[in-house]
Structure formats: C-alpha cells, structure tokens
Amino acid sequence: MIIDSLENAAKYEVLHPSFKKAFDYLRNNDVQNLPADFKHETDGVKFFGFQGKGKTIEESLVTFECHDKNIDIQFCISETETFAWKPRAGCKTPNGGYNEEKDVRFFSDAPDMFFKLKENQFVILFPEDVHAPMITDGLLNKIVIKVEI
Numbered sequence: 001m002i003i004d005s006l007e008n009a010a011k012y013e014v015l016h017p018s019f020k021k022a023f024d025y026l027r028n029n030d031v032q033n034l035p036a037d038f039k040h041e042t043d044g045v046k047f048f049g050f051q052g053k054g055k056t057i058e059e060s061l062v063t064f065e066c067h068d069k070n071i072d073i074q075f076c077i078s079e080t081e082t083f084a085w086k087p088r089a090g091c092k093t094p095n096g097g098y099n100e101e102k103d104v105r106f107f108s109d110a111p112d113m114f115f116k117l118k119e120n121q122f123v124i125l126f127p128e129d130v131h132a133p134m135i136t137d138g139l140l141n142k143i144v145i146k147v148e149i
Contacts, residue, residue: 001124001125002124003115003122003123003124004121004122006027006075006120006121006122009023010085016071016147018032018033018045018147021045021149022047022145025047025145028093029102031075034143036050036051036052037051044148045147047144048144048145049142050134050143051142051143052139053079053140054134054136054140055136057120059132060135061084061111061132063106064084064107064108064111065111066104066127066128066131067081067103067104067129068127069127069148070127070148071125071126071127071133071142071147072145074144074146075122075143076121077119077120077141077143078141079140080116080117080136081113081116081117081133081134081136081142083114083116083131084111084114084135085111085112085129085132086113087129088128089132093109094106094108098146099136104108104123107130109113111132114135
C-alpha cells in the first residue's frame with residue numbers, strides 16, 4: 001500500500017506501465033466537476049467516479065475486500081475518507097469465494113488499522129492489501145481507478 005498526494009504521484013509511475021496514464025488523467029482533468037457516476041476507460045485503465053453518502057465502519061467492513069487481477073488507485077477529490085486495512089496474508093476468514101467477473105474476494109477478519117485520505121490524496125492498493133473504503137459520516141467525492149496487472 002502507498003499513500004501520498006497527487007503532487008508526488010510522478011515518483012510512483014515507474015511501478016506499473018499504466019500508472020502514468022492514471023495519474024495524468026487526475027492531473028489533466030477537472031476532477032472536481034466530473035459527473036457523480038462517471039465511468040471512463042482508456043488503454044485498459046478504468047476510472048469510476050463516486051459522489052454520495054459514506055458508510056459506517058460496520059457497513060464498510062461487510063465489503064472488506066481485495067483484488068487478484070487489478071491494482072486500485074483510490075483518489076479523494078474532496079472531504080475526508082477513512083479506510084480499514086489489513087495485509088491479505090493475515091486474513092484467515094474468507095467471506096464467500098472469489099468472484100472472477102468482478103475480481104473481488106471478501107474477508108470477515110477485523111482490520112489491523114484505519115487510515116484517512118484527505119483532498120488530493122490517493123492510496124495505491126495492491127492485491128495483498130485487504131481494504132474497506134468509504135468510511136465517513138459525511139459525503140464522499142472520489143475516483144477509483146482499476147489498473148490491470
């Protein structure tokens with residue numbers, strides 16, 4: 001897992017050939033004014049916008065998830081978003097099987113920690129990062145980017 005701000009994103013572009021495309025999209029578009037539920041795909045990188053009410057910790061942990069075939073870059077446009085996190089190797093309680101179509105598997109384990117993203121910050125979540133996003137009392141405005149491994 002990597003947490004940083006958009007102004008430092010260039011140093012992570014060497015980690016994956018599509019990271020530059022992902023971060024260029026965030027830098028070169030007026031993300032504050034994208035439609036609430038926009039979807040965009042370019043060169044195998046998928047972008048999803050979300051604006052709406054956040055979740056409680058309990059609601060979010062229902063989808064304590066990780067991915068096998070994609071890296072998530074989650075970008076906070078405004079407000080503050082809390083995430084639950086645990087390393088996949090430490091998760092012992094699967095919650096159902098792997099959904100290959102959606103590239104997601106869920107766990108019922110308790111998280112090891114919580115962290116917050118603020119405006120213009122991102123987190124890169126690799127397959128070993130089990131996470132539960134969208135925890136907040138307020139509204140969220142964010143972009144989720146799926147980068148295929």
